[in-house]
Amino acid sequence: RRTIGSARDDRLLAGAGGAFAGSQNGMNHDAGPVLVAGLELRQPWRPGFLGRVALRVEGDYTSQGLSSSDNFVSGDVKTLHGAALVSVALVERGRFASYAVAGPVWSRVSTKLVFDAPTNQTPGAGFDETTHETVPGVALGIGAGWRVRSVDVRLEARWMSMSTRTQSTTMVPVILSVAIPLHR
Numbered sequence: 001r002r003t004i005g006s007a008r009d010d011r012l013l014a015g016a017g018g019a020f021a022g023s024q025n026g027m028n029h030d031a032g033p034v035l036v037a038g039l040e041l042r043q044p045w046r047p048g049f050l051g052r053v054a055l056r057v058e059g060d061y062t063s064q065g066l067s068s069s070d071n072f073v074s075g076d077v078k079t080l081h082g083a084a085l086v087s088v089a090l091v092e093r094g095r096f097a098s099y100a101v102a103g104p105v106w107s108r109v110s111t112k113l114v115f116d117a118p119t120n121q122t123p124g125a126g127f128d129e130t131t132h133e134t135v136p137g138v139a140l141g142i143g144a145g146w147r148v149r150s151v152d153v154r155l156e157a158r159w160m161s162m163s164t165r166t167q168s169t170t171m172v173p174v175i176l177s178v179a180i181p182l183h184r
Contacts, residue, residue, distance in 0.1 A: 009042040009054070011152070015177025019062040021170075032064035032076075034173045040087065052089040056101065059083070062173065075112040075128070081160075082106045083139055095147040105137040107162050137162035145179070152179040 019034040038058025043051070060081045067074040085103035114128040143156030154177045161170045 010182040011040045011179040012182060013038040013040055013058060013177050013179050015175045017173060017175035019064060019171050019173045021064060030065040032062060034060055034062045034175060036060040036175055036177060040179060054087040056085040056087050072116055074114050078110045080108040085139060098144045101139065101141045101143065103139060105139045105160060107135050107137055109133045109135060109164065133164055135162045135164050150181055154179060
């Protein structure tokens with residue numbers, strides 16, 4: 001019986017889920033979609049701890065709507081992330097495996113704000129502005145996977161923190177993904 005990670009276990013990852021706002025002050029953020037793709041490199045034949053460690057390189061896209069409490073400001077935040085994560089197997093039992101992930105994240109944040117003051121007849125009272133910023137961050141998460149034939153179906157939750165010019169923001173992506181082996 002083959003358990004998760006019992007042979008050369010390089011995998012392509014693809015997934016989707018939802019991104020939930022953490023501490024983003026000043027605006028109300030909606031939950032939005034997240035799409036993930038990546039490559040995981042693992043060498044389970046290594047002895048001890050190294051056999052439980054994998055390197056994961058991935059990119060993802062998130063989008064969240066935002067608005068002010070008075071509805072005069074609305075818009076969205078679209079973010080492209082690149083991450084170099086280390087994944088450590090916690091428990092492996094038959095077709096089930098749990099793991100933790102952590103690592104640095106680089107994010108390209110595009111924020112669109114639409115200002116709309118419908119009761120104000122002042123010219124220029126309604127306009128929009130989009131800003132772009134590349135910022136560093138960190139991701140920490142935990143997940144579980146189930147082997148279904150040769151692929152893994154995984155459910156993962158992360159906490160991500162990014163430092164923009166004006167503040168630190170966090171989000172919590174929850175992702176359902178499929179990991180497809182590159183070697184048989």
